[in-house]
Amino acid sequence: MNFNEVKEKILLCQDCKDKFGFTPVPIIHGNQYSKIMQISQAPSNNVHITKRPFNDPSGAKLKYKWYQISDEVFYNEDNFYITALSHCFPGKNTKGGDNPPPLASAKKWLKQELDLVQNKLYIIIGAKAAKFLYPDRDFVELVFSSNSINDKPAIVLPHPSPLNIKWFKDHPNFEEKRLPEVRELISNVLK
Numbered sequence: 001m002n003f004n005e006v007k008e009k010i011l012l013c014q015d016c017k018d019k020f021g022f023t024p025v026p027i028i029h030g031n032q033y034s035k036i037m038q039i040s041q042a043p044s045n046n047v048h049i050t051k052r053p054f055n056d057p058s059g060a061k062l063k064y065k066w067y068q069i070s071d072e073v074f075y076n077e078d079n080f081y082i083t084a085l086s087h088c089f090p091g092k093n094t095k096g097g098d099n100p101p102p103l104a105s106a107k108k109w110l111k112q113e114l115d116l117v118q119n120k121l122y123i124i125i126g127a128k129a130a131k132f133l134y135p136d137r138d139f140v141e142l143v144f145s146s147n148s149i150n151d152k153p154a155i156v157l158p159h160p161s162p163l164n165i166k167w168f169k170d171h172p173n174f175e176e177k178r179l180p181e182v183r184e185l186i187s188n189v190l191k
Ligand code: SF4
Pocket: 010, 013, 014, 015, 016, 017, 024, 025, 026, 086, 087, 088, 102, 104, 105, 106, 108, 109
């Protein structure tokens, strides 16, 4: 399948309907030549409702505080291809947290996206996405190193969720030292 066929099939996918117990809403955003391919864990409930990726508190932190870019830049499909392990919000568990992303979605769709999107840089968000792409690597070490996928540079970030506050407290060098480097890499690619 070519890129447009894969994208169309993802947007129509309902494979997890029985597992979720509701109608899945696949979320992807971008084109085959987006400069940056961003891979996170799964859309939130807010994204599921609004159908706009990173339209939630995690997204606000990611776009405005970490990347320091506007919505106009972030949602420009020539700039960002936005996808995830699970292309749909996976529902809530009994404790109120989100269910884990179904890895079947990543195995079926993300692997094809990785082959087809002609990006220049990858950004991987969160430990679950990092574990899928780098199963044998330590997460903290990945965040602070230069990595690659398909011979292209790859940045690994912690999840920007407000629930991740302990990680930020335990790793003050992330915001002080690593984020300025990340912003410079992104800025160079978006030029
Ligand atoms: S999470 Fe992935 S596999 Fe499941 S319904 Fe959504 S697009 Fe299909």
